[in-house]
Amino acid sequence: MTTYRNPVLPADWSDPDVIRVGEDFYLTASSFSRVPGLPLLHSRDLVNWSFVGHALDRLEPAEDFAEPRHDRGVWAPALRHHDGRFWIFWGDPDHGVYQVNAPDIRGPWTDPWLLKAGKGLIDPCPLWDEDGRAYLVHGWAFSRAGIKNLLTGHAMSPDGRELLDAGRVVVDGDALPGWFTLEGPKVYRRDGWYWIFAPAGSVETGWQGAFRSRGFFGPYEERVVLAQGDTDVNGPHQGAWVTDPGGGDWFLHFQQRGAFGRVVHLQPMAWDADGWPVLGDRGQPVAEHPLPLPGGEPCAPATDDDFPDGTFGPQWSWLANPASGWVLPGDGDGLRLACRPTVAAADLRRLSSVLVQRLPVGPRTVEVELRLDDPAPGAKAGLAVVGDAFSWIGLERDPGDGGGVRLVHRFGDLVAERERDAAYARPAPEGRARLRVEVTADARCRFSAAVSPDAEFRPSGQVFAATPWRWVGAQLGLFAAAPPRPGEEPGGAAVFRGFRVT
Structure with missing residues:
Protein backbone atom coordinates (compact mmCIF):
# COMPACT_ATOMS: atom_id res chain seq x y z
CA MET A 1 0.00 0.00 0.00
CA THR A 2 1.44 3.35 -1.06
CA THR A 3 -1.62 5.57 -0.52
CA TYR A 4 -4.27 6.04 2.15
CA ARG A 5 -7.95 6.94 1.85
CA ASN A 6 -9.93 9.20 4.15
CA PRO A 7 -11.30 8.88 6.72
CA VAL A 8 -8.34 7.19 8.39
CA LEU A 9 -10.47 6.60 11.50
CA PRO A 10 -13.98 5.75 10.19
CA ALA A 11 -15.80 6.00 13.53
CA ASP A 12 -16.61 8.61 16.16
CA TRP A 13 -13.25 10.03 17.32
CA SER A 14 -14.58 13.48 18.11
CA ASP A 15 -12.25 16.50 18.45
CA PRO A 16 -9.00 14.57 17.86
CA ASP A 17 -5.66 15.85 19.08
CA VAL A 18 -2.37 14.28 18.02
CA ILE A 19 1.29 14.62 19.02
CA ARG A 20 4.54 12.93 18.05
CA VAL A 21 7.12 11.75 20.59
CA GLY A 22 10.18 10.36 18.84
CA GLU A 23 8.87 8.15 16.06
CA ASP A 24 5.53 7.46 17.77
CA PHE A 25 2.26 9.33 17.26
CA TYR A 26 -0.43 9.45 19.94
CA LEU A 27 -4.06 10.55 19.67
CA THR A 28 -6.82 11.34 22.12
CA ALA A 29 -10.41 12.46 21.58
CA SER A 30 -13.54 13.60 23.35
CA SER A 31 -15.24 10.91 25.43
CA PHE A 32 -18.02 13.02 26.99
CA SER A 33 -19.63 10.98 29.82
CA ARG A 34 -18.36 7.54 28.79
CA VAL A 35 -16.08 5.80 31.29
CA PRO A 36 -13.22 5.08 31.08
CA GLY A 37 -12.60 8.35 29.27
CA LEU A 38 -9.84 10.05 27.29
CA PRO A 39 -9.10 7.16 24.90
CA LEU A 40 -5.50 6.86 23.70
CA LEU A 41 -4.36 5.55 20.32
CA HIS A 42 -0.87 4.87 18.94
CA SER A 43 0.46 4.97 15.38
CA ARG A 44 3.77 4.94 13.54
CA ASP A 45 2.43 6.43 10.29
CA LEU A 46 -0.69 8.57 11.13
CA VAL A 47 -2.89 6.15 9.16
CA ASN A 48 -2.86 2.85 11.06
CA TRP A 49 -3.91 3.21 14.70
CA SER A 50 -4.28 0.87 17.67
CA PHE A 51 -5.48 1.24 21.26
CA VAL A 52 -3.11 2.14 24.08
CA GLY A 53 -5.78 2.53 26.75
CA HIS A 54 -7.43 5.44 28.57
CA ALA A 55 -6.18 8.29 30.72
CA LEU A 56 -9.30 8.79 32.86
CA ASP A 57 -10.75 6.04 35.08
CA ARG A 58 -13.66 8.05 36.48
CA LEU A 59 -15.35 11.37 35.85
CA GLU A 60 -15.41 14.06 38.50
CA PRO A 61 -17.45 15.12 40.38
CA ALA A 62 -18.33 11.43 40.63
CA GLU A 63 -21.91 11.99 41.78
CA ASP A 64 -22.67 14.10 38.68
CA PHE A 65 -21.82 11.17 36.41
CA ALA A 66 -23.57 8.34 38.20
CA GLU A 67 -26.11 8.48 35.35
CA PRO A 68 -25.55 9.02 31.60
CA ARG A 69 -24.76 12.64 30.74
CA HIS A 70 -23.88 12.12 27.11
CA ASP A 71 -23.63 15.83 26.24
CA ARG A 72 -21.38 16.62 29.25
CA GLY A 73 -18.05 15.46 30.64
CA VAL A 74 -14.86 15.46 28.54
CA TRP A 75 -15.00 17.97 25.67
CA ALA A 76 -12.17 18.48 23.16
CA PRO A 77 -9.01 17.40 25.01
CA ALA A 78 -5.51 18.65 24.16
CA LEU A 79 -2.65 16.14 24.34
CA ARG A 80 0.92 17.39 24.84
CA HIS A 81 4.38 16.07 25.85
CA HIS A 82 6.51 18.38 27.99
CA ASP A 83 9.36 17.95 30.44
CA GLY A 84 9.28 14.17 30.13
CA ARG A 85 5.56 13.85 30.84
CA PHE A 86 2.36 13.44 28.85
CA TRP A 87 -0.34 16.02 29.58
CA ILE A 88 -4.04 16.14 28.70
CA PHE A 89 -6.17 19.23 29.28
CA TRP A 90 -9.93 19.25 28.64
CA GLY A 91 -12.96 21.38 29.28
CA ASP A 92 -16.02 20.16 31.16
CA PRO A 93 -18.66 22.76 30.18
CA ASP A 94 -20.39 22.49 33.54
CA HIS A 95 -17.36 22.49 35.84
CA GLY A 96 -14.26 23.96 34.20
CA VAL A 97 -10.84 23.12 32.81
CA TYR A 98 -9.15 19.92 34.05
CA GLN A 99 -5.77 18.33 33.45
CA VAL A 100 -4.11 14.97 34.04
CA ASN A 101 -0.50 13.96 33.37
CA ALA A 102 1.68 10.85 33.39
CA PRO A 103 5.32 9.81 32.88
CA ASP A 104 4.26 7.32 30.19
CA ILE A 105 1.36 7.23 27.74
CA ARG A 106 0.20 4.02 29.44
CA GLY A 107 0.18 5.74 32.82
CA PRO A 108 -0.17 5.88 35.67
CA TRP A 109 -2.15 9.08 35.11
CA THR A 110 -2.72 11.56 37.92
CA ASP A 111 -6.16 12.26 39.33
CA PRO A 112 -7.98 15.10 37.52
CA TRP A 113 -6.85 18.55 38.63
CA LEU A 114 -9.37 21.39 38.28
CA LEU A 115 -7.23 24.17 36.82
CA LYS A 116 -9.98 26.72 36.25
CA ALA A 117 -13.50 26.41 37.62
CA GLY A 118 -16.42 27.90 35.76
CA LYS A 119 -19.32 27.39 33.37
CA GLY A 120 -18.81 27.20 29.62
CA LEU A 121 -15.02 26.79 29.65
CA ILE A 122 -14.24 24.45 26.76
CA ASP A 123 -11.52 23.36 24.34
CA PRO A 124 -8.42 24.29 26.42
CA CYS A 125 -4.92 23.87 25.04
CA PRO A 126 -1.61 24.53 26.86
CA LEU A 127 1.66 25.81 25.44
CA TRP A 128 5.06 25.65 27.08
CA ASP A 129 7.18 28.34 25.45
CA GLU A 130 10.87 28.26 24.59
CA ASP A 131 11.65 30.70 27.42
CA GLY A 132 10.08 28.48 30.11
CA ARG A 133 6.80 30.36 30.33
CA ALA A 134 3.51 28.51 29.98
CA TYR A 135 0.16 29.60 28.55
CA LEU A 136 -3.38 28.32 28.11
CA VAL A 137 -5.99 29.17 25.47
CA HIS A 138 -9.65 28.10 25.57
CA GLY A 139 -13.02 28.71 23.97
CA TRP A 140 -16.54 29.25 25.31
CA ALA A 141 -19.83 27.31 25.19
CA PHE A 142 -22.77 29.66 24.72
CA SER A 143 -25.16 27.12 26.28
CA ARG A 144 -23.42 27.55 29.65
CA ALA A 145 -21.59 30.88 29.56
CA GLY A 146 -23.87 32.99 27.36
CA ILE A 147 -20.88 33.99 25.20
CA LYS A 148 -19.13 32.37 22.25
CA ASN A 149 -16.94 33.17 19.25
CA LEU A 150 -14.09 34.21 21.55
CA LEU A 151 -10.72 32.63 22.36
CA THR A 152 -9.32 33.53 25.77
CA GLY A 153 -5.65 33.28 26.75
CA HIS A 154 -3.97 32.96 30.16
CA ALA A 155 -0.48 32.86 31.56
CA MET A 156 -0.11 29.53 33.37
CA SER A 157 2.31 28.12 35.91
CA PRO A 158 4.74 25.66 34.25
CA ASP A 159 3.42 22.83 36.43
CA GLY A 160 -0.05 23.26 34.91
CA ARG A 161 -1.73 23.74 38.28
CA GLU A 162 -2.45 27.47 38.37
CA LEU A 163 -3.46 30.29 36.03
CA LEU A 164 -1.48 33.46 36.70
CA ASP A 165 -3.92 36.09 35.43
CA ALA A 166 -7.60 36.72 34.85
CA GLY A 167 -7.26 36.02 31.13
CA ARG A 168 -7.84 38.17 28.10
CA VAL A 169 -9.40 37.76 24.68
CA VAL A 170 -6.73 36.80 22.16
CA VAL A 171 -9.05 36.32 19.16
CA ASP A 172 -12.46 37.99 18.88
CA GLY A 173 -14.47 36.17 16.23
CA ASP A 174 -17.12 38.90 16.31
CA ALA A 175 -14.51 41.33 14.93
CA LEU A 176 -13.85 39.10 11.90
CA PRO A 177 -16.43 39.56 9.12
CA GLY A 178 -18.30 36.33 8.46
CA TRP A 179 -16.72 34.37 11.33
CA PHE A 180 -19.02 32.73 13.87
CA THR A 181 -18.85 29.87 16.40
CA LEU A 182 -15.07 30.14 16.69
CA GLU A 183 -13.93 27.30 18.97
CA GLY A 184 -11.56 24.35 19.37
CA PRO A 185 -8.20 26.19 19.53
CA LYS A 186 -4.88 24.34 19.39
CA VAL A 187 -1.82 26.52 20.02
CA TYR A 188 1.74 25.97 18.71
CA ARG A 189 5.09 27.79 18.50
CA ARG A 190 7.20 27.70 15.33
CA ASP A 191 9.93 29.92 13.82
CA GLY A 192 9.10 32.91 16.00
CA TRP A 193 5.36 32.72 15.46
CA TYR A 194 2.55 31.73 17.79
CA TRP A 195 -0.02 29.72 15.85
CA ILE A 196 -3.60 28.99 16.83
CA PHE A 197 -5.52 26.53 14.67
CA ALA A 198 -9.25 26.87 15.32
CA PRO A 199 -12.43 26.03 13.38
CA ALA A 200 -15.45 28.26 12.93
CA GLY A 201 -18.77 28.33 11.12
CA SER A 202 -20.32 25.31 12.95
CA VAL A 203 -19.52 21.63 12.95
CA GLU A 204 -21.48 20.58 9.89
CA THR A 205 -20.92 23.56 7.57
CA GLY A 206 -17.85 25.42 8.80
CA TRP A 207 -14.15 25.71 8.01
CA GLN A 208 -10.73 25.47 9.61
CA GLY A 209 -8.89 28.69 10.41
CA ALA A 210 -5.30 29.50 11.28
CA PHE A 211 -4.14 32.53 13.30
CA ARG A 212 -0.59 33.81 13.79
CA SER A 213 1.06 36.44 15.98
CA ARG A 214 4.50 37.38 17.23
CA GLY A 215 3.16 37.38 20.81
CA PHE A 216 0.95 34.87 22.57
CA PHE A 217 -1.64 37.50 23.50
CA GLY A 218 -1.77 38.89 19.96
CA PRO A 219 -2.70 40.68 17.85
CA TYR A 220 -3.40 37.74 15.52
CA GLU A 221 -3.99 37.77 11.79
CA GLU A 222 -6.22 35.06 10.34
CA ARG A 223 -6.75 32.93 7.26
CA VAL A 224 -9.11 30.12 6.24
CA VAL A 225 -6.82 27.15 5.55
CA LEU A 226 -9.30 24.29 4.92
CA ALA A 227 -12.90 24.30 3.67
CA GLN A 228 -15.27 21.89 1.95
CA GLY A 229 -14.98 23.47 -1.48
CA ASP A 230 -15.99 21.03 -4.23
CA THR A 231 -15.57 17.94 -2.02
CA ASP A 232 -18.10 15.91 -0.03
CA VAL A 233 -16.26 16.55 3.25
CA ASN A 234 -18.62 18.91 5.03
CA GLY A 235 -17.39 21.30 7.69
CA PRO A 236 -13.77 20.11 8.05
CA HIS A 237 -13.40 20.82 11.73
CA GLN A 238 -11.16 20.95 14.77
CA GLY A 239 -7.98 18.97 14.74
CA ALA A 240 -4.24 18.89 15.19
CA TRP A 241 -1.05 19.88 13.40
CA VAL A 242 1.76 17.34 13.73
CA THR A 243 5.19 17.00 12.13
CA ASP A 244 6.56 13.60 11.12
CA PRO A 245 10.17 12.50 11.84
CA GLY A 246 11.24 13.57 8.34
CA GLY A 247 9.95 17.12 8.81
CA GLY A 248 6.70 16.73 6.86
CA ASP A 249 3.63 18.50 8.25
CA TRP A 250 0.17 16.98 8.56
CA PHE A 251 -3.23 17.94 9.90
CA LEU A 252 -5.88 15.61 11.36
CA HIS A 253 -9.45 16.84 11.71
CA PHE A 254 -12.96 15.47 11.98
CA GLN A 255 -16.00 15.44 9.72
CA GLN A 256 -19.53 15.11 11.13
CA ARG A 257 -21.15 11.99 9.60
CA GLY A 258 -24.58 11.82 11.23
CA ALA A 259 -25.15 8.65 13.22
CA PHE A 260 -21.53 7.58 12.70
CA GLY A 261 -20.35 10.64 14.61
CA ARG A 262 -17.16 12.55 13.92
CA VAL A 263 -14.80 10.57 11.69
CA VAL A 264 -11.12 11.55 11.34
CA HIS A 265 -9.39 12.67 8.14
CA LEU A 266 -5.67 13.20 7.51
CA GLN A 267 -4.55 16.13 5.34
CA PRO A 268 -1.12 16.91 3.93
CA MET A 269 0.14 20.34 4.97
CA ALA A 270 2.46 22.64 3.01
CA TRP A 271 3.47 26.31 3.31
CA ASP A 272 2.95 29.16 0.87
CA ALA A 273 5.36 31.97 0.04
CA ASP A 274 3.90 34.17 2.80
CA GLY A 275 4.47 31.54 5.47
CA TRP A 276 0.86 30.38 5.80
CA PRO A 277 -0.14 26.71 5.95
CA VAL A 278 -1.89 25.16 2.96
CA LEU A 279 -3.96 22.14 4.01
CA GLY A 280 -5.15 19.32 1.77
CA ASP A 281 -5.29 20.02 -1.96
CA ARG A 282 -4.97 23.81 -2.12
CA GLY A 283 -7.23 24.22 0.89
CA GLN A 284 -9.72 21.44 0.12
CA PRO A 285 -9.79 18.00 1.80
CA VAL A 286 -8.15 15.11 -0.04
CA ALA A 287 -9.89 11.77 -0.48
CA GLU A 288 -6.67 9.87 -1.19
CA HIS A 289 -2.98 10.71 -0.78
CA PRO A 290 0.46 9.06 -0.62
CA LEU A 291 1.22 7.63 2.79
CA PRO A 292 3.08 9.93 5.18
CA LEU A 293 5.47 7.15 6.20
CA PRO A 294 5.39 4.04 3.99
CA GLY A 295 5.99 0.65 5.53
CA GLY A 296 3.59 0.81 8.47
CA GLU A 297 1.77 -2.33 9.58
CA PRO A 298 -1.94 -2.20 8.67
CA CYS A 299 -4.10 -2.05 11.80
CA ALA A 300 -7.15 -0.31 13.24
CA PRO A 301 -8.60 0.24 16.71
CA ALA A 302 -10.04 -3.04 17.97
CA THR A 303 -13.75 -3.77 17.66
CA ASP A 304 -13.94 -7.58 18.07
CA ASP A 305 -13.79 -9.08 21.55
CA ASP A 306 -13.64 -12.65 22.85
CA PHE A 307 -13.77 -11.32 26.44
Missing part, protein backbone atom coordinates in the same frame (compact mmCIF):
# COMPACT_ATOMS: atom_id res chain seq x y z
CA PRO A 308 -10.76 -13.30 27.66
CA ASP A 309 -10.92 -14.12 31.38
CA GLY A 310 -14.34 -12.48 31.50
CA THR A 311 -13.00 -8.96 30.86
CA PHE A 312 -13.62 -6.51 28.04
CA GLY A 313 -11.14 -4.67 25.82
CA PRO A 314 -10.29 -0.94 25.61
CA GLN A 315 -12.81 -0.35 22.83
CA TRP A 316 -15.59 -0.52 25.42
CA SER A 317 -16.81 2.10 27.90
CA TRP A 318 -19.79 2.46 30.23
CA LEU A 319 -22.36 5.21 29.76
CA ALA A 320 -21.55 6.58 33.24
CA ASN A 321 -19.19 6.01 36.17
CA PRO A 322 -19.33 2.27 36.86
CA ALA A 323 -20.06 0.66 40.20
CA SER A 324 -18.76 -2.62 41.60
CA GLY A 325 -20.68 -5.71 40.57
CA TRP A 326 -21.58 -4.67 37.03
CA VAL A 327 -19.29 -7.40 35.67
CA LEU A 328 -19.47 -10.71 37.55
CA PRO A 329 -16.68 -13.29 37.88
CA GLY A 330 -17.12 -16.38 35.77
CA ASP A 331 -15.37 -19.46 34.48
CA GLY A 332 -13.87 -17.79 31.41
CA ASP A 333 -16.77 -18.66 29.11
CA GLY A 334 -17.50 -15.03 28.25
CA LEU A 335 -18.41 -11.65 29.69
CA ARG A 336 -20.90 -11.94 32.55
CA LEU A 337 -22.92 -8.72 32.90
CA ALA A 338 -25.08 -8.53 36.01
CA CYS A 339 -28.80 -8.14 35.39
CA ARG A 340 -28.92 -5.06 37.56
CA PRO A 341 -32.28 -4.24 39.15
CA THR A 342 -33.20 -0.81 37.85
CA VAL A 343 -36.29 1.23 37.09
CA ALA A 344 -34.45 2.69 34.06
CA ALA A 345 -34.23 -0.67 32.32
CA ALA A 346 -36.93 0.28 29.80
CA ASP A 347 -34.90 3.15 28.35
CA LEU A 348 -31.31 2.31 27.44
CA ARG A 349 -30.47 6.00 27.17
CA ARG A 350 -30.97 6.27 30.95
CA LEU A 351 -29.28 2.99 31.91
CA SER A 352 -25.75 3.57 33.22
CA SER A 353 -24.56 -0.02 32.88
CA VAL A 354 -24.71 -0.23 29.10
CA LEU A 355 -21.32 -1.25 27.73
CA VAL A 356 -20.76 0.65 24.48
CA GLN A 357 -18.33 1.11 21.63
CA ARG A 358 -18.36 3.32 18.55
CA LEU A 359 -20.63 2.48 15.62
CA PRO A 360 -18.16 2.16 12.71
CA VAL A 361 -19.01 3.56 9.30
CA GLY A 362 -20.96 0.92 7.35
CA PRO A 363 -21.55 -1.38 5.71
CA ARG A 364 -20.76 -3.63 8.69
CA THR A 365 -22.24 -6.72 10.29
CA VAL A 366 -22.18 -7.02 14.09
CA GLU A 367 -22.73 -10.35 15.85
CA VAL A 368 -22.59 -11.66 19.41
CA GLU A 369 -23.72 -14.78 21.29
CA LEU A 370 -25.92 -14.37 24.37
CA ARG A 371 -27.06 -16.64 27.20
CA LEU A 372 -29.54 -15.37 29.81
CA ASP A 373 -28.81 -16.89 33.23
CA ASP A 374 -31.14 -14.80 35.39
CA PRO A 375 -34.29 -16.63 36.59
CA ALA A 376 -36.10 -13.43 37.60
CA PRO A 377 -39.27 -12.58 35.63
CA GLY A 378 -38.56 -9.63 33.36
CA ALA A 379 -34.77 -10.06 33.32
CA LYS A 380 -33.40 -9.20 29.91
CA ALA A 381 -30.21 -8.62 27.95
CA GLY A 382 -29.24 -7.85 24.39
CA LEU A 383 -27.34 -6.17 21.58
CA ALA A 384 -28.29 -2.53 21.02
CA VAL A 385 -27.78 0.50 18.84
CA VAL A 386 -28.18 3.55 21.08
CA GLY A 387 -28.51 7.21 20.12
CA ASP A 388 -31.31 9.76 20.44
CA ALA A 389 -33.41 6.75 19.51
CA PHE A 390 -32.47 3.17 20.36
CA SER A 391 -33.22 -0.37 19.31
CA TRP A 392 -32.11 -3.73 20.70
CA ILE A 393 -32.56 -7.42 20.11
CA GLY A 394 -32.04 -10.02 22.81
CA LEU A 395 -33.57 -12.33 25.39
CA GLU A 396 -36.14 -11.71 28.10
CA ARG A 397 -37.46 -13.92 30.89
CA ASP A 398 -41.24 -14.12 30.53
CA PRO A 399 -42.91 -12.16 33.33
CA GLY A 400 -45.78 -14.69 33.37
CA ASP A 401 -46.10 -17.89 35.35
CA GLY A 402 -44.18 -20.03 32.86
CA GLY A 403 -40.91 -18.18 33.29
CA GLY A 404 -39.60 -19.20 29.88
CA VAL A 405 -37.13 -17.20 27.84
CA ARG A 406 -38.15 -15.52 24.61
CA LEU A 407 -36.38 -13.61 21.88
CA VAL A 408 -37.54 -9.99 21.73
CA HIS A 409 -36.79 -6.90 19.65
CA ARG A 410 -37.51 -3.55 21.28
CA PHE A 411 -37.07 0.11 20.44
CA GLY A 412 -37.62 3.59 21.84
CA ASP A 413 -37.78 6.87 19.97
CA LEU A 414 -37.05 10.47 20.88
CA VAL A 415 -40.14 10.93 23.04
CA ALA A 416 -40.92 7.39 24.20
CA GLU A 417 -41.00 6.91 27.94
CA ARG A 418 -41.07 3.14 27.55
CA GLU A 419 -39.62 0.82 24.96
CA ARG A 420 -41.98 -0.90 22.51
CA ASP A 421 -41.96 -4.32 20.87
CA ALA A 422 -40.92 -4.62 17.26
CA ALA A 423 -42.41 -7.17 14.85
CA TYR A 424 -42.52 -10.29 16.96
CA ALA A 425 -41.32 -12.31 19.92
CA ARG A 426 -40.62 -16.05 19.79
CA PRO A 427 -39.51 -18.70 22.25
CA ALA A 428 -35.83 -19.28 22.98
CA PRO A 429 -36.20 -22.52 24.95
CA GLU A 430 -32.47 -22.96 25.61
CA GLY A 431 -32.10 -19.39 26.90
CA ARG A 432 -29.54 -18.71 24.19
CA ALA A 433 -29.39 -16.73 20.94
CA ARG A 434 -27.04 -15.46 18.31
CA LEU A 435 -27.74 -11.79 17.69
CA ARG A 436 -26.95 -9.73 14.63
CA VAL A 437 -27.31 -6.19 13.34
CA GLU A 438 -26.40 -5.28 9.77
CA VAL A 439 -25.48 -1.62 9.32
CA THR A 440 -25.64 0.01 5.89
CA ALA A 441 -23.57 2.90 4.56
CA ASP A 442 -26.35 5.30 5.58
CA ALA A 443 -26.67 3.91 9.13
CA ARG A 444 -29.79 1.82 8.55
CA CYS A 445 -29.79 -1.15 10.91
CA ARG A 446 -31.42 -4.52 10.22
CA PHE A 447 -31.73 -6.72 13.31
CA SER A 448 -31.89 -10.52 13.18
CA ALA A 449 -31.31 -13.51 15.44
CA ALA A 450 -31.02 -17.29 15.63
CA VAL A 451 -32.28 -19.13 18.73
CA SER A 452 -30.30 -22.35 18.32
CA PRO A 453 -26.77 -23.12 17.15
CA ASP A 454 -27.85 -24.71 13.86
CA ALA A 455 -30.68 -22.26 13.06
CA GLU A 456 -30.51 -19.62 10.36
CA PHE A 457 -30.76 -15.94 11.23
CA ARG A 458 -34.28 -14.58 10.88
CA PRO A 459 -34.83 -10.82 10.40
CA SER A 460 -36.85 -8.94 12.99
CA GLY A 461 -39.02 -5.90 12.42
CA GLN A 462 -38.49 -2.92 10.19
CA VAL A 463 -35.14 -1.36 9.44
CA PHE A 464 -34.05 0.98 12.26
CA ALA A 465 -32.42 4.31 11.35
CA ALA A 466 -29.57 4.95 13.80
CA THR A 467 -29.38 8.50 15.12
CA PRO A 468 -26.60 10.57 16.71
CA TRP A 469 -26.76 11.47 20.39
CA ARG A 470 -26.23 15.23 20.50
CA TRP A 471 -22.44 15.55 20.12
CA VAL A 472 -21.93 11.78 20.08
CA GLY A 473 -22.42 9.27 17.29
CA ALA A 474 -24.66 6.25 17.81
CA GLN A 475 -23.17 3.49 19.96
CA LEU A 476 -23.15 -0.28 19.74
CA GLY A 477 -24.14 -1.59 23.15
CA LEU A 478 -24.37 -4.72 25.31
CA PHE A 479 -26.58 -4.62 28.38
CA ALA A 480 -28.29 -6.71 31.04
CA ALA A 481 -31.05 -5.53 33.38
CA ALA A 482 -33.98 -6.67 35.50
CA PRO A 483 -36.92 -5.14 37.35
CA PRO A 484 -36.34 -4.25 41.02
CA ARG A 485 -36.19 -7.42 43.16
CA PRO A 486 -37.90 -7.96 46.50
CA GLY A 487 -35.69 -7.84 49.58
CA GLU A 488 -32.18 -9.22 49.22
CA GLU A 489 -32.99 -11.64 46.41
CA PRO A 490 -29.74 -12.26 44.49
CA GLY A 491 -29.52 -11.33 40.84
CA GLY A 492 -28.37 -13.30 37.84
CA ALA A 493 -26.32 -12.52 34.77
CA ALA A 494 -26.21 -12.45 31.00
CA VAL A 495 -23.20 -14.04 29.31
CA PHE A 496 -21.87 -12.56 26.06
CA ARG A 497 -19.39 -14.36 23.82
CA GLY A 498 -17.66 -13.78 20.49
CA PHE A 499 -18.42 -10.15 19.65
CA ARG A 500 -17.55 -9.57 15.97
CA VAL A 501 -17.69 -6.61 13.57
CA THR A 502 -17.06 -7.60 9.94
